[in-house]
Amino acid sequence: DAGITQSPRHKVTETGTPVTLRCHQTENHRYMYWYRQDPGHGLRLIHYSYGVKDTDKGEVSDGYSVSRSKTEDFLLTLESATSSQTSVYFCAISDVGVNTEAFFGQGTRLTVV
Amino acid sequence: KNEVEQSPQNLTAQEGEFITINCSYSVGISALHWLQQHPGGGIVSLFMLSSGKKKHGRLIATINIQEKHSSLHITASHPRDSAVYICAVRKNGNKLVFGAGTILRVKS
Numbered sequence: 001d002a003g004i005t006q007s008p009r010h011k012v013t014e015t016g017t018p019v020t021l022r023c024h025q026t027e028n029h030r031y032m033y034w035y036r037q038d039p040g041h042g043l044r045l046i047h048y049s050y051g052v053k054d055t056d057k058g059e060v061s062d063g064y065s066v067s068r069s070k071t072e073d074f075l076l077t078l079e080s081a082t083s084s085q086t087s088v089y090f091c092a093i094s095d096v097g098v099n100t101e102a103f104f105g106q107g108t109r110l111t112v113v
Numbered sequence: 114k115n116e117v118e119q120s121p122q123n124l125t126a127q128e129g130e131f132i133t134i135n136c137s138y139s140v141g142i143s144a145l146h147w148l149q150q151h152p153g154g155g156i157v158s159l160f161m162l163s164s165g166k167k168k169h170g171r172l173i174a175t176i177n178i179q180e181k182h183s184s185l186h187i188t189a190s191h192p193r194d195s196a197v198y199i200c201a202v203r204k205n206g207n208k209l210v211f212g213a214g215t216i217l218r219v220k221s
Contacts, residue, residue, distance in 0.1 A: 031207050042213035043199065050207065058208075090156060094207060102146055102201070102209060104156040 003027055006091050006105035013112055019078040021108050023091030025071075029103075031094045032074040034058075034066060036087040037107075043090065049074055081112040116140045119200050119212035126219050132187040134215045136200030139181065146209070147174050147185045148199040156199070159185070190219045 003026030013019050023032060033048040035058075045058030047066040055066050063085060065077045078085055091105040117138045126132050136145070147160045160167050160174040162183065167174050171190075176183040187194055200212040 033209060035211070040213070043201075043211040045208065045210065048208060092156075092209065094203075094209070096207075101158050101161055102203075103158065104148075106155040 004091065004093055004103050004105045006089075006108050008108060009106065010109045011111070013081050013110070015082060015112055016080050019081050019110065019112075021076045021089055021091075021110070023074045023076070023093075023105055025074075025093050027093060027095070027103070028071060029093040029095040029100075030071075031096075032068065033092040033094075034064075034074065034076045035090045035092065036060065036085075037090060038087050046076065046089075081110075083112050086110060086112045115213070116204075116210050117200055117202055117212040119198075119215050121215060122213065123216045124218070126190050126217070128191060128219055128221045130190050130219075132190050132194075132217065132219075134185045134198050134200075134217070136183045136185070136212055137181060138183075138200075138202045138210075140202065140204055140210070142202040142204055143207075144203040145176055145183050146201040146203070147183070148201060150197040150199060150214070152196075159198075187217075192219045192221050195219050 005024045007022045034046040035043040037043050044060045046064050049055045049068040067075045089108045094102040120135045144163045150156045162176040171188045173186040195218050197214045199214045201209050
């Protein structure tokens, strides 16, 4: 199994509080992604990173920020959590090249009450 | 319109049936992935294709680059194949874009 770990796996937080989710990889892959998965929408890209300190927005980036200060860690922050951000969050990694696989973390279930 | 469209959205099959799930995309891609997600579970990569056809056990994936279409076939389906099957394309710049998924239920 690819070395990709998400933490925490489950979190309940209150509206208005900041939340940070962590994705950690041991594969030295260049690309890292944060997705959210909601019923009826499938997986939607929040932000992705193509290298240390290099990030870009996805289709649902409002209300989220990310940071990647080293290759192995990609952090997703909800500055002020809202109930609409209740979701399951997945991290993914992939490397450079056409024939490289994508690997996924186990997901983080976030509930904002 | 979504860049990646899957059909059907839901599929119920009887054990032993041949199953086909389709994926169409509208953007230039470098590769296409088929993924599997069991209820409450993580996401596992089944195939990655950039051309032609791949087979793994009872699973077969094909891609037609000119028609921007891919299919995932399951032969001799079994209840343990019940899962969500997701098509994802790798766009230029290495962004992964996902289809909404196909919920498959195989009844015994």
